[in-house]
Amino acid sequence: MEELINKLKAEIIEVLNLEDISPGDIDAESPLFGEGGLGLDSIDALELIVLLEKNYEIKIENPQDGKTIFFSIKSMAEYITEHQAA
Amino acid sequence: MMDVYIKGLGNISPQNTADNSQFLDKIVEYDQNNLQVIHPVYKDHISPIKLRRMSRMIKMGIAASSICLDDAGITNPGAIITGTGFGCTGDTEKFLYAMVENDEQYLTPTAFMQSTHNTISGQIAIMLGCKSYNSTYVNRGSCFEAAFQDAMMLINEGEANDALIGGFDECTDKHYIITSRLGYWKDRDIKNTDLYTAGSSGSISGEGASFFAISKDGGSNSYAKIKAVNHFYKPDGFEEVERRIQSFLEANGHNPDSVDLVVNGLNGDEEGDLVYHHLMKGALKSSTHTCYKHLCGEYDVASAFGLWLACKILKTQTVPESVRVGNAPAGQINTVLVYNHFKSSYHGLFLLESC
Numbered sequence: 001m002e003e004l005i006n007k008l009k010a011e012i013i014e015v016l017n018l019e020d021i022s023p024g025d026i027d028a029e030s031p032l033f034g035e036g037g038l039g040l041d042s043i044d045a046l047e048l049i050v051l052l053e054k055n056y057e058i059k060i061e062n063p064q065d066g067k068t069i070f071f072s073i074k075s076m077a078e079y080i081t082e083h084q085a086a
Numbered sequence: 087m088m089d090v091y092i093k094g095l096g097n098i099s100p101q102n103t104a105d106n107s108q109f110l111d112k113i114v115e116y117d118q119n120n121l122q123v124i125h126p127v128y129k130d131h132i133s134p135i136k137l138r139r140m141s142r143m144i145k146m147g148i149a150a151s152s153i154c155l156d157d158a159g160i161t162n163p164g165a166i167i168t169g170t171g172f173g174c175t176g177d178t179e180k181f182l183y184a185m186v187e188n189d190e191q192y193l194t195p196t197a198f199m200q201s202t203h204n205t206i207s208g209q210i211a212i213m214l215g216c217k218s219y220n221s222t223y224v225n226r227g228s229c230f231e232a233a234f235q236d237a238m239m240l241i242n243e244g245e246a247n248d249a250l251i252g253g254f255d256e257c258t259d260k261h262y263i264i265t266s267r268l269g270y271w272k273d274r275d276i277k278n279t280d281l282y283t284a285g286s287s288g289s290i291s292g293e294g295a296s297f298f299a300i301s302k303d304g305g306s307n308s309y310a311k312i313k314a315v316n317h318f319y320k321p322d323g324f325e326e327v328e329r330r331i332q333s334f335l336e337a338n339g340h341n342p343d344s345v346d347l348v349v350n351g352l353n354g355d356e357e358g359d360l361v362y363h364h365l366m367k368g369a370l371k372s373s374t375h376t377c378y379k380h381l382c383g384e385y386d387v388a389s390a391f392g393l394w395l396a397c398k399i400l401k402t403q404t405v406p407e408s409v410r411v412g413n414a415p416a417g418q419i420n421t422v423l424v425y426n427h428f429k430s431s432y433h434g435l436f437l438l439e440s441c
Contacts, residue, residue, distance in 0.1 A: 015194075019138055020134065043195055043196060046194070047194055047196060050194050053192055054188070054191075
């Protein structure tokens with residue numbers, strides 16, 4: 001899980017062009033959207049959906065699940081692990 | 087048409103032009119035919135959160151517009167109008183490559199949004215919260231003139247009191263290779279300062295983002311009064327160019343002898359430059375002549391750099407040695423004509439007066 005979390009951090013930094021942020025600056029349990037975390041927005045959410053599809057072959061069928069899956073890096077990693085095991 | 091005044095400038099180019107307090111104090115020299123912009127510190131003009139999603143071209147455009155509006159003291163312009171030959175070329179390439187590489191799957195929204203020609207005028211409007219008229223002209227070598235003309239008509243018709251106008255284009259590596267194959271550029275690398283003496287076909291490639299804030303109200307801080315803008319396509323020889331320039335001047339209360347200074351679009355291409363030499367020896371022989379494409383290179387909206395040069399000359403009453411063709415002007419510079427053509431097809435004219 002730790003390895004996947006670090007990989008996700010690096011991928012998110014690259015895809016979202018977070019120039020001044022390094023993987024060590026991101027708390028895996030902090031919220032990705034809104035105050036108190038990375039402060040991502042709806043366009044970033046679309047980029048993350050594409051990232052899951054392209055890099056992990058996971059398609060989110062129910063848009064309502066997005067809020068839970070993309071809450072934090074850790075929740076994303078858990079979702080990926082769960083789906084890859086299935 | 088009523089006079090309008092140029093109140094602010096923002097110019098990001100291959101020279102140090104982003105700082106409005108300077109005026110070509112030291113020329114940047116290049117040893118290759120692909121002149122690229124000198125980037126300002128973007129964080130001084132754009133918030134880091136917005137900056138991270140912006141591509142190179144968008145950063146250039148947004149920063150130039152921000153410098154321009156600050157210079158003019160305008161916070162919410164009555165119109166935002168831009169001109170671009172190719173738009174955000176880098177983003178378009180990125181998006182198209184992603185389509186091919188991923189078999190039209192996994193297309194990301196950012197590259198798509200940023201690959202349209204009107205991305206920059208839209209982004210400026212979003213950043214300013216400006217809901218006024220917003221348009222982008224894409225008619226290649228005269229798109230900047232068309233954008234300027236549109237803004238002047240809006241002000242003339244009372245639709246806006248002021249407007250932000252910009253011309254921008256970028257030259258990516260791929261764009262440079264493609265246009266090289268089309269014979270746009272010189273075969274061998276030259277120094278940009280040798281552009282007019284290299285004596286061969288083709289020019290040197292350039293890029294930039296130049297913005298202008300215009301207003302119906304003058305004032306002591308105005309750069310120039312803009313009398314008129316005109317553009318025409320594929321004239322039938324030098325005589326027609328000369329005739330059109332004379333008509334343009336006469337329609338605006340001038341004649342070739344009353345033009346103190348001409349900003350010429352000479353670009354070092356032997357054939358393309360013939361028309362400028364024809365005018366310099368003919369109808370416009372009594373004016374002081376200047377040129378600028380050794381500073382910014384050739385691109386679809388290079389005339390915007392020429393207009394910037396004209397504004398700075400009128401405001402400072404200084405003609406830097408680096409842009410002179412021949413001698414410095416003898417007296418006061420009151421009237422300036424900017425004449426440019428792109429690939430001998432798109433011809434543009436600006437007529438300016440001092441304030």
